Amino acid sequence: MVLSQRKYTLDILGESGLHGCRPSNFPIEQNHRLRADSTGSLVDAAHYRRLVGRLLYLTVTRPDITYVVNTLSQFVAMPRQEHMDAAIRVLLYLKGAPGRGLLLPKEGSLTLTAYCDADWGGCLTTRRSCTGYYISLGGAPVSWRTKKQSVVSRSSAEAEYRAMAVTVSELLWLRWLLFELGSQRKHATPLFCDNQAALHIAANPVYHERTKHVEMDCYFVRERMHSNEIAPRKIHTKVQLADLFTKELGKDRFHLLLGKLGVVDLHPPT
Known part of the structure; x- marks a missing residue:
């Protein structure tokens, strides 16, 4: 369809x-x-x-x-x-x-896959960052979003982590919806992010000065990791599908990601 x-x-x-x-x-x-x-x-x-x-x-x-x-x-x-x-x-x-x-293919798995990204300080007027995510079900797009963040992020890691927390919230809702429809979630949902610092914050329980202002998001994401609901993974920037939802791209890169x-x-x- x-x-x-x-x-x-x-x-x-x-x-x-x-x-x-x-x-x-x-x-x-x-x-x-x-x-x-x-x-x-x-x-x-x-x-x-x-x-x-x-x-x-x-x-x-x-x-x-x-x-x-x-x-x-x-x-x-x-x-x-x-x-x-x-x-x-x-x-x-x-x-x-x-x-x-x-x-929407006739045949396919019910596997959720998510990509999240942020454009740090992308708004030229307010210098707020832009959150973007893309979620597919069996390869078919089911949820995506582009939204300017409500506060100014002081680092790219903070902007990326806020985007990750928003994506996790959407993933939890989709997992619950699929469960209500009779589809059991046996494995953690992969969440692809191209920011190494954000992945380290998610995995490392030690807080530093740069992460105190996103402490609640840190606890929220880490809690869902420990419950085996999400699994953050590193992905190369060149194949980050969420880039389409956070920044302007040239012809070649735009059509490369659009094809995926x-x-x-x-x-x-x-």
């Missing part, structure tokens, strides 16, 4: 007058400088909010645009021209594959 919003995507393109536009290969420029305190010219806020709202609904079946839509939604109070240009760039990307959606997400397009190009 493929869950796709192709008609909805084409409706958005038609409403924006972009049916005949040239597609873009990826949804947002690398090293973008989008910020809330920009001095660019103002645009129609109602039009921008409607467009971002429709894109937010589209992320239900399009995890590949989750990060950029989360970024654009931070500027709905007073959108500028560069924010609107970035939103149009997302539409150009959607034009390339409007039928892309989630592949379980997102497909069964329709011919428009």
